[in-house]
Amino acid sequence: MHESGVRVSHGRDARWANGAISTRGSPQVKTEIEERRIIRKMSCGWRKGSWIPHQYQKSQGNQKKVVTKQPSQYCWCSASFLIYISLKFQHNFCITGSDHHHSRSKFPIKISSSNHIPQKMWIFSWNGPTGFSASSTAEQVTRGIEAYGLTAIITGPTSGIGLETARILALRGVHVVMAVRNTTAGHKIKQEIVNEIPKAKIDVMELDVASLKSVNKFVAEYKSTGFPINILIANAGVMAPPFTLTEDNIELQFATNHIGHFHLINGLLDTMKNTAQKSGIEGRIVILSSELHKMSYKEGVRFDQINDEKSYNPLLAYGQSKLANALHAKELSRRLKEEGVNITVNSLHPGVIATNLARHTAWMRVIFGYIVRLMLKNVEQGASTTCYLALNPGVKGISGEYWADNNISSPSGFVNDPEFVKKFWDFSVDLVDRTLTSSSL
Ligand SMILES: NC(=O)c1ccc[n+]([C@@H]2O[C@H](COP(=O)([O-])OP(=O)(O)OC[C@H]3O[C@@H](n4cnc5c(N)ncnc54)[C@H](OP(=O)(O)O)[C@@H]3O)[C@@H](O)[C@H]2O)c1
Numbered sequence: 001m002h003e004s005g006v007r008v009s010h011g012r013d014a015r016w017a018n019g020a021i022s023t024r025g026s027p028q029v030k031t032e033i034e035e036r037r038i039i040r041k042m043s044c045g046w047r048k049g050s051w052i053p054h055q056y057q058k059s060q061g062n063q064k065k066v067v068t069k070q071p072s073q074y075c076w077c078s079a080s081f082l083i084y085i086s087l088k089f090q091h092n093f094c095i096t097g098s099d100h101h102h103s104r105s106k107f108p109i110k111i112s113s114s115n116h117i118p119q120k121m122w123i124f125s126w127n128g129p130t131g132f133s134a135s136s137t138a139e140q141v142t143r144g145i146e147a148y149g150l151t152a153i154i155t156g157p158t159s160g161i162g163l164e165t166a167r168i169l170a171l172r173g174v175h176v177v178m179a180v181r182n183t184t185a186g187h188k189i190k191q192e193i194v195n196e197i198p199k200a201k202i203d204v205m206e207l208d209v210a211s212l213k214s215v216n217k218f219v220a221e222y223k224s225t226g227f228p229i230n231i232l233i234a235n236a237g238v239m240a241p242p243f244t245l246t247e248d249n250i251e252l253q254f255a256t257n258h259i260g261h262f263h264l265i266n267g268l269l270d271t272m273k274n275t276a277q278k279s280g281i282e283g284r285i286v287i288l289s290s291e292l293h294k295m296s297y298k299e300g301v302r303f304d305q306i307n308d309e310k311s312y313n314p315l316l317a318y319g320q321s322k323l324a325n326a327l328h329a330k331e332l333s334r335r336l337k338e339e340g341v342n343i344t345v346n347s348l349h350p351g352v353i354a355t356n357l358a359r360h361t362a363w364m365r366v367i368f369g370y371i372v373r374l375m376l377k378n379v380e381q382g383a384s385t386t387c388y389l390a391l392n393p394g395v396k397g398i399s400g401e402y403w404a405d406n407n408i409s410s411p412s413g414f415v416n417d418p419e420f421v422k423k424f425w426d427f428s429v430d431l432v433d434r435t436l437t438s439s440s441l
Contacts, residue, residue: 128407130394134351136406137380138168138387145391148173150281151228152390153268155209155261156236158185160355161288164383165233165390167193170200172391177227179207179218179236203227209236209260210246212435219267228275229268231390234261234287234325240314241360248435251307253314257321259435261287262328262428276342282396283343285332286389289325291349291404293412296320300414301327303427314361324424326402326415331425333400344399346389351405353382 127133132141147169157166157178170176170193180186186204194200205221208214222229237257244252250259265285276283296319305311329347336343353376388406389395402411414420 128405130388130392130407132384132388132406134377134405135381136384136388138164138383139171139380141384141388141406142168142172142391145172145393147391150230151175151177151275152231152233153177153179153222153229154233154235155179155207155264158182158189160357160379161350161353161383161386162233162235163189164379165235165386166202167197168383168387169231169390170197170202173199173201174231174391175201175227176203177222178202178204179209180204181206181208181214181236207264209264210248210252210256212248212260212263212432213439215260215263215267219264222268223271228279229272230275230279230281230283232265232268232272232283232285233386233390234265234285235386236261237288237321237357239318239357239360242314243309243312245307248439249307250431250435251312251317253317253321254306254324257318258324258328259428259431261325263432265328265332266432272343273341280342283341284390284395285329285343285345286386287325287329287345287347288386289329289347289349289402289411290318290322292319293322293326293349293415294319296323296412296414300412300420301424301427303423306431323412323414324428326411327421327424328428329402330400330411330415331421334421337399344395344397346395346399347402347411348385348389349402349404349409350382350385351377353377353379355379355382 150173152169152174154162154166154169154176156162157176158180166176166178166189178186178190180189183204183206186206190202190204193202203225205218206214207218238253241252246252246255248255248259272283272285275281292315295316297313297316300323301320302308302311326347329345333345336345385403385406389403398408401408402415403409
């Protein structure tokens with residue numbers, strides 16, 4: 001043992017790291033210079049520049065040992081990491097395949113053949129009870145469904161998951177009403193879809209979901225068209241912007257992701273109920289949440305601090321707004337069941353998909369632009385759970401659930417706490433009422 005208390009660990013490690021050193025057998029005591037030389041030698045092997053530290057100090061009594069990791073440890077570490085990530089993201093981890101058809105994320109819109117193989121080859125992806133998995137695409141989960149005669153409203157269909165959802169619904173014959181804040185972009189998207197699907201029936205209507213005034217205007221205009229509503233998809237969303245208050249003085253993420261949709265759905269509910277009653281067809285409300293709803297503030301929802309700039313954390317506030325989506329779906333479904341209305345309400349996590357959602361944060365743009373785009377779901381897969389919930393007969397009668405990867409999943413504990421859910425509903429009603437009263441809308 002050297003004075004410094006540093007000792008090179010097991011000879012076997014050293015031998016593996018550099019074939020020239022063979023100290024197998026009992027541990028050998030080295031001088032400090034010798035030890036450093038060996039450590040340096042070991043560092044210049046295949047692990048040089050590795051981001052995993054391959055040597056670490058271990059205390060043994062008042063002695064310190066330099067321990068070198070064995071290659072098998074790297075394999076186990078990597079395998080465990082992959083398994084952890086794949087389970088954490090609910091089987092979303094995959095390896096990019098070579099099917100060029102699907103390498104696009106947004107434009108130009110192409111209708112792939114009905115027998116296509118998903119572009120990504122998934123590991124740890126298996127079919128759930130519905131027969132679909134994380135790798136199923138929106139086309140696959142709606143294959144064979146003819147939905148002519150149904151009308152759907154979808155918010156935020158100018159980009160990402162919403163755009164693909166609008167395309168698939170139109171492909172299956174649904175009359176799609178695109179609720180967009182930018183009507184020029186909306187008409188452009190409509191034209192793209194019609195170019196690909198000439199029979200598509202699409203209307204574009206203006207809606208800024210972050211403004212209660214705009215929501216009121218949309219609801220009035222929609223009702224004046226006399227269109228029915230079979231399906232309502234609350235998809236529009238923003239993630240992690242810097243702290244911003246909307247014109248209604250509500251924090252932007254909470255206003256866009258939850259309050260605007262809450263008010264919209266309440267405003268259109270009577271039309272949906274009439275449609276369901278007259279047609280005898282089950283109405284469906286689909287609310288886009290996120291797995292990040294489990295990463296909200298520790299109180300779940302900060303009832304007294306929704307607009308508190310000082311304690312605002314962009315990602316936790318996103319989690320809070322997505323928790324709001326799951327709570328909203330839970331309580332609305334309970335209420336509709338109680339009324340005996342033929343409308344289901346479900347929330348979902350679409351997966352992790354490279355869309356424009358990361359536009360507000362530079363580091364997230366990098367993650368979404370490279371890691372997510374290459375390794376996680378594509379938009380066709382990202383829109384599948386929404387399309388499954390909107391159209392698949394397998395969902396009939398199922399309401400109040402949280403879904404991921406086309407199967408029922410488990411939401412956070414807050415969503416399963418009936419008192420919390422009810423408190424949240426009352427809070428939302430109160431916030432909308434107060435806002436409408438104060439701005440005399
Ligand atoms: N991508 C993911 O990994 C992921 C994961 C979990 C959950 N989600 C959820 O999935 C949903 C769709 O997200 P995405 O990934 O498709 O994002 P995206 O590509 O950014 O699309 C968001 C859509 O929402 C619209 N929008 C935003 N604010 C609006 C407002 N005030 N009024 C009306 N429309 C508004 C956008 O319109 P503009 O084009 O005009 O901006 C756009 O069409 C969101 O609710 C998101 O939280 C996504």
